[in-house]
Amino acid sequence: MAKANYINEIEEVPQISPADRILLKDAADCFSFRANGYYLSLIDWDDPEDPLRRIVIPDPAELDEWGELDASCEHRFTVAPGLEHKYPDTALLLTTNVCGGVCRFCFRKRLFMCENRETTLDYAPALDYIRGHKEINNVLLSGGDPLMLSTGRLTRLLGALREIEHVRIIRIGSKLPAYYPFRLSEDGELLEVLARFSKPHRRIYLMTHFNHANEITEHAVRAVEMVLKAGVIICNQTPLIRGVNDDPDTLVELFEKLSFIGVAPYYLFQVRPTVGNRPYVVPIEEGIEIVELTGGRCSGLANRIRYIMSHARGKIEMVGMTEEEVFFRFHRAADPADRGHFLVYPRNPEAYWLDDYGEPSQELDPLEVLNAN
Ligand code: SF4
Structure with missing residues (x-):
């Protein structure tokens, strides 16, 4: 698999002028910055309002005083390290604090900020909790982006969940089909693992995060096709983001394109009042x-x-x-x-x-x- 060229410093984005890099540095340092060469290549750098630029490049207004770090009080529902249990049938596991890029409007940006210990690489206590709660019939793997885990680690996690009889659905929430679709299309082992664990009565769902139709490139379509062939159901969720998709034409184009490629548009989220999200909320x-x-x-x-x-x-x-x-x-x-x-x-x-x-x-x-x- 071709290695993604990850960039973690705004100073290393060649398309941004030196003056702009200085302007954006404080927001990037405060809330973290991450992108990769593929995703940056999708941006029209001549257009200051390019929607993908807005998704991944900081806005100085992120530093406006506004919002809370954990706007949905996720800590209140944490039952084991990295595991949240809010609705009886659903458990949510924070598998990692790494993503293929840092979305500027992320509601879990606290995970990327220093001293956060909500994610853990030891899933044993979470798995024990799920085993002990027979009402949990679906588990959502989230984070961070679970597809940033190595294929070996993800295989072990999926295998452990598949051994729990009452867990029927495993959802994988991932923006990698948009940020770096090659993670799926070029890892035959991962596709084989998805096919093995997505069974007729116990499906795996991939919850994609396409925010704008420009992210649905031929590479993304190919990744989607391969995942569908592996027997995985795909749904998409996106926030309604100021400057990205906050008009009916843009949303119609996104929802239509998703339906054309076999991805069900699922939730449209209100951007959460999270610290740093002021410029993105409608x-x-x-x-x-x-x-x-x-x-x-x-x-x-x-x-x-x-x-x-x-x-x-x-x-x-x-x-x-x-x-x-x-x-x-x-x-x-x-x-x-x-x-x-x-x-x-x-x-x-x-x-x-x-x-x-x-x-x-x-x-x-x-x-x-x-x-x-
Ligand atoms: S992919 Fe999800 S968790 Fe990662 S930065 Fe984007 S919104 Fe946040």
Whole structure:
């Protein structure tokens, strides 16, 4: 496999002028910087607003005081080193703190900052916990990017999970199909391992992170094709990112291209109010408008996303709004008492997160409504 040419210092990006490198250095030092030669070659360096440039090259406004390091309170759900258990059927394992690039809007940038010990290379306690919790039927490998692990290490981890009878689905969350698709297309051993562990009744899902259609190159399409041939299901999730994909035309192009190559558009996430994310976030009500304008413009297969906020209370869908009110619904609830609840708030165009709305004007339990009728 051709080795990726990783670049960890903004000073080593030849396409950025010396003056700009000085301007960007503080943000790069604060939140870390990483890219690779392949991904940098996809950027149109004559266009200061190139969307892929925005994904990976720092913006000085990242240093604005805003947000929290762990905006979704992931620490609250940590049950073993690197393992989070928020919803009964799902466990999330932080497998590594390395990625093929550092996305500027990353909500786990705390992992790349010094002194973070949330990830561990000793998966034994996490595996013990999963073994002991029979309600866990799917495990999400995340990080960092699990495909940055060596094929040997990943094989051992997948093998250990496959030995746990009640774990049916293994999800691998990875941006490498965008950052460096050769990781998949040029590692026959990895593809063989995926084929071995993705079984008819116990599939592996690859959760890709294509944020913009420009990332879906011929190399990426080839990697996707090989992964599909290995019997792996592929879904895509992306945040709605200011300056990258925050308009209906761009989203339609992304969702259509994904559906054409056999990747199901899955979640469209609200950018989390994480430290450093101020330049990348879109207000919720503007996001709802963009999603509204996207719907109906592409086939049902392309239009399968849910616009979701990964809140400490659960995955909350931003459903729609009227002139006065905005509506949310629990898609997944950390507290079973919240399951399926609708939340109604007075409009606030400045809101970026549920907490910006204060108290709901109404909270409806659809089961209660059904029973009352
Ligand atoms: S690939 Fe995921 S974990 Fe890695 S920097 Fe990007 S958003 Fe963060």
